Amino acid sequence: MGRKFFIGGNWKCNGTTEEVKKIVTTLNEAEVPPEDVVEVVVSPPFLFLTLVKSLLRSDFHVAAQNCWVRKGGAFTGEVSAEMLVNLGIPYVILGHSERRLLLGESNDFVGDKVAYALSQGLKVIACVGETLDQRESGSTMDVVAAQTKAIADRISDWTNVVVAYEPVWAIGTGKVATPAQAQEVHSVLRKWLHANVSAEIAGSTRIIYGGSVNGANCKELAAQPDVDGFLVGGASLKPEFVDIIKSATVKSSA
Numbered sequence: 001m002g003r004k005f006f007i008g009g010n011w012k013c014n015g016t017t018e019e020v021k022k023i024v025t026t027l028n029e030a031e032v033p034p035e036d037v038v039e040v041v042v043s044p045p046f047l048f049l050t051l052v053k054s055l056l057r058s059d060f061h062v063a064a065q066n067c068w069v070r071k072g073g074a075f076t077g078e079v080s081a082e083m084l085v086n087l088g089i090p091y092v093i094l095g096h097s098e099r100r101l102l103l104g105e106s107n108d109f110v111g112d113k114v115a116y117a118l119s120q121g122l123k124v125i126a127c128v129g130e131t132l133d134q135r136e137s138g139s140t141m142d143v144v145a146a147q148t149k150a151i152a153d154r155i156s157d158w159t160n161v162v163v164a165y166e167p168v169w170a171i172g173t174g175k176v177a178t179p180a181q182a183q184e185v186h187s188v189l190r191k192w193l194h195a196n197v198s199a200e201i202a203g204s205t206r207i208i209y210g211g212s213v214n215g216a217n218c219k220e221l222a223a224q225p226d227v228d229g230f231l232v233g234g235a236s237l238k239p240e241f242v243d244i245i246k247s248a249t250v251k252s253s254a
């Protein structure tokens, strides 16, 4: 189906200039599969975006971790999609659970953000995922479908969208979803896209997994048929991120 493996590193609110330069040096020196096998995108905090972009090898790309929902203007503290485009930042992560839960971003608000960012020419990593309570009450698929629907209702072209399934209970907890748990949700999400968007988009849209991915568990997860890559938090700040990038070969040699 030709879904290129996608590895995102979400640095969240971490790093000093020195630390950022060190991570970039490690990435620049790494031997990884070629660009036609894996797409690598790292997402530093806004303040380091241009520094990282200027230092990073040209086969890796950068993403912002958020942007404003509409055109920029009198919105103190916000960063607009137009600014990211102006600075040559190709990607933005939207709807991360930390923003949904800590900052109250609703499904509709995230859907509006995705639509606006795409309209400005950005590529979007759109995050969905259930909390532990929601999983335990059996509503995982309803939650993930509602989050995806809020996006699907507002966009028609999915070419520049990567969907990141990130179960909240697995984020930063060391408690990774089992390969079977990840595959189950990814496969149902793909079926949802098939039924509600189109067969073509269901087949071509990358659905990546996030939540305590590390160098030790990435290969088994990567081997799942509907896992098209990862969005990595903590481990993306460490040299083991290179091992995670290399897990793309699990797919290319399959």
Ligand SMILES: O=C(CO)COP(=O)(O)O
Pocket: 010, 096, 166, 170, 171, 172, 173, 174, 210, 211, 212, 213, 231, 232, 233, 234, 235
């Ligand atoms: O939230 C995540 C990536 O966006 C995952 O974070 P961890 O890999 O630290 O669990």
